[in-house]
Amino acid sequence: xxxxxxxxxxxxxxxxxxxxxxxxxxxxxxxxxxxxxxxxxxxxxxxxxxxxxxxxxxxxxxxxxxxxxxxxxxxxxxxxxxxxxxxxxxxxxxxxxxxxxxxxxxxxxxxxxxxxxxxxxxxxxxxxxxxxxxxxxxxxxxxxxxxxxxxxxxxxxxxxxxxxxxxxxxxxxxxxxxxxxxxxxxxxxxxxxxxxxxxxxxxxxxxxxxxxxxxxxxxxxxxxxxxxxxxxxxxxxxxxxxxxxxxxxxxxxxxxxxxxxxxxxxxxxxxxxxxxxxxxxxxxxxxxxxxxxxxxxxxxxxxxxxxxxxxxxxxxxxxxxxxxxxxxxxxxxxxxxxxxxxxxxxxxxxxxxxxxxxxxxxxxxxxxxxxxxxxxxxxxxxxxxxxxxxxxxxxxxxxxxxxxxxxxxxxxxxxxxxxxxxxxxxxxxxxxxxxxxxxxxxxxxxxxxxxxxxxxxxxxxxxxxxxxxxxxxxxxxxxxxxxxxxxxxxxxxxxxxxxxxxxxxxxxxxx
Numbered sequence: 122x123x124x125x126x127x128x129x130x131x132x133x134x135x136x137x138x139x140x141x142x143x144x145x146x147x148x149x150x151x152x153x154x155x156x157x158x159x160x161x162x163x164x165x166x167x168x169x170x171x172x173x174x175x176x177x178x179x180x181x182x183x184x185x186x187x188x189x190x191x192x193x194x195x196x197x198x199x200x201x202x203x204x205x206x207x208x209x210x211x212x213x214x215x216x217x218x219x220x221x222x223x224x225x226x227x228x229x230x231x232x233x234x235x236x237x238x239x240x241x242x243x244x245x246x247x248x249x250x251x252x253x254x255x256x257x258x259x260x261x262x263x264x265x266x267x268x269x270x271x272x273x274x275x276x277x278x279x280x281x282x283x284x285x286x287x288x289x290x291x292x293x294x295x296x297x298x299x300x301x302x303x304x305x306x307x308x309x310x311x312x313x314x315x316x317x318x319x320x321x322x323x324x325x326x327x328x329x330x331x332x333x334x335x336x337x338x339x340x341x342x343x344x345x346x347x348x349x350x351x352x353x354x355x356x357x358x359x360x361x362x363x364x365x366x367x368x369x370x371x372x373x374x375x376x377x378x379x380x381x382x383x384x385x386x387x388x389x390x391x392x393x394x395x396x397x398x399x400x401x402x403x404x405x406x407x408x409x410x411x412x413x414x415x416x417x418x419x420x421x422x423x424x425x426x427x428x429x430x431x432x433x434x435x436x437x438x439x440x441x442x443x444x445x446x447x448x449x450x451x452x453x454x455x456x457x458x459x460x461x462x463x464x465x466x467x468x469x470x471x472x473x474x475x476x477x478x479x480x481x482x483x484x485x486x487x488x489x490x491x492x493x494x495x496x497x498x499x500x501x502x503x504x505x506x507x508x509x510x511x512x513x514x515x516x517x518x519x520x521x522x523x524x525x526x527x528x529x530x531x532x533x534x535x536x537x538x539x540x541x542x543x544x545x546x547x548x549x550x551x552x553x554x555x556x557x558x559x560x561x562x563x564x565x566x567x568x569x570x571x572x573x574x575x576x577x578x579x580x581x582x583x584x585x586x587x588x589x590x591x592x593x594x595x596x597x598x599x600x601x602x603x604x605x606x607x608x609x610x611x612x613x614x615x616x617x618x619x620x621x622x623x624x625x626x627x628x629x630x631x632x
Contacts, residue, residue: 133160134159134193134196135161135194135291136158136193136323137158137192137193138154138155138181138193139191140153140154140189140191141154141187141189142154142188142189142190143173143180143187148525149347150173150347151173151176151177151347152347153190154348156177159340161318161322162323162324162339163323163326163338164324164326164342165327165334165338165341166327167328167329167342167343167363167367168343168557169345169367169559169560170527171515171516171526171527171530172344172346172367172557173347174344178294178325178327180192181294182212182214183202183204186202194210194212208290210292213284213293213294214295215281215285215293216296219281221280221281224270226266226267226268227263227269228248228265230280231265231287232252232287235287236248237251249265255287259282259309260309260313263276273420275306281298282298282310286313292323292325293322293325294327295325296327299311300329300555307333311333311336326338329561331558334363338355339355340354340355341353341355343363343366364558367558367559368559376590379569379591379593380569382409383409386409386575388409389407389443389444389545389577390407390442390546391442392406392430392441392442393441393442394439395439396439397429397434397435399424399426399601400422400429402602403422403439403601403603409545410574410576411594412568412592413577413578413595414582414591415595415596416588416598416620416621418599419583423550427462427548427550429449430448430455430548431448431455431462432450432454433452436449444458456542456544461542461546461548462548463532463549467532471535473523474522476523477520478516478520478521478522478526478534479502481534482505482508482538483504485541505541512534513533514533514537528556528560529557529561532554533560536552536567544576546578548579549579551583552564552568553565553582565591568591589612593608594607594612598621599620599621605620
């Protein structure tokens with residue numbers, strides 16, 4: 122832990138919220154929350170999706186304005202009407218969903234608005250030097266010349282982190298900063314967070330990873346349904362106690378019981394010698410009722426393989442076959458064949474954030490819900506309502522814009538759309554990214570239920586516990602190739618990491 126809780130408690134408050142409330146329509150996101158965050162401390166916020174964590178962070182960051190209550194910085198009341206105003210007070214945010222300018226380079230994104238210039242022109246060499254020095258100080262190996270639009274989500278997250286650090290902010294709000302990072306990248310981020318606190322900066326850490334919270338923070342605040350439940354020293358907390366405070370009840374088990382597929386279960390997805398961008402000669406089978414996990418480091422080719430199977434990217438060799446139908450030509454053809462995909466990024470590839478929950482769910486089946494070119498609204502409501510109820514989507518109702526829902530409920534909307542397509546194979550790419558422990562369990566139960574009903578599931582996850590806890594078999598990828606298949610007693614974190622790194626000494630330092 123960075124600092125002793127007693128020391129943090131003696132420090133003056135950097136930021137205080139006094140009886141802060143915030144509403145969105147009839148929904149109360151925060152209800153009279155009072156919170157004090159000490160100078161130079163790491164203070165964590167935890168809670169289920171929809172508990173109010175991100176809303177609180179956005180009020181401190183100037184993105185939202187509280188309906189009631191006060192915000193104090195260094196004991197002085199302030200009114201922050203925009204993120205720019207917050208930045209003037211030394212407050213920067215690392216958002217959960219990366220926000221980059223795709224046609225600019227990594228260095229240009231990091232130093233956007235703060236580029237070294239002269240005579241009205243950006244000094245390119247000075248920009249490159251500034252970026253290289255910043256990246257080296259953090260330990261991120263991300264070339265500044267890369268085009269940001271070609272980065273993976275984990276790399277985009279690194280850009281967000283570097284951008285916040287480049288502003289020399291004194292208070293940094295980190296909203297799920299490690300959600301898209303693998304073990305080694307998370308370890309680098311944790312070192313950065315500790316360095317920030319050791320250097321006197323304050324970190325407000327919003328995280329679903331309770332082990333991360335306990336390892337990094339001196340204090341943790343639990344929110345539930347917009348109310349502050351407790352603030353305590355992490356020295357006296359455990360993952361179990363935090364879960365119980367978050368949910369209002371104990372969580373008896375992290376994963377549902379695995380039910381093995383029938384011995385005579387047919388193969389519902391067959392991939393043979395598939396080669397595509399980022400994938401080399403991949404072969405695999407998924408049987409009805411089976412969850413096959415796809416593990417590996419970021420860039421190993423997991424997402425690329427799923428995209429090639431689904432038809433989002435075009436295979437150059439080999440084939441994917443479902444019930445005699447060849448896949449890979451287009452997502453529409455795959456959906457018609459009975460193969461659906463939960464994409465890695467719900468905001469970029471999954472949901473239309475400004476449209477309603479109902480419209481997002483019915484989107485994939487509009488053809489069957491139309492007559493004479495017009496949507497039959499009654500049929501749409503009935504069909505969507507059935508799958509929304511099964512996925513337990515909660516929020517502002519079917520007419521609410523999906524952007525107003527919590528991350529967990531947005532993810533459930535994606536599952537509801539998938540179920541409406543009535544698939545027999547589901548490709549689930551990071552299905553619980555940015556989702557709290559309660560919503561995670563609901564998604565785990567749903568995946569297990571789908572497998573129990575005879576669907577084949579190809580599960581991609583960067584969380585090894587998730588892969589091991591849900592999968593009947595695990596395939597490990599490295600360098601675009603499937604390099605190992607693990608089942609039964611050999612299905613361990615060490616075995617996965619060994620195959621992923623192909624370097625036992627490196628595994629010793631990561632595991």
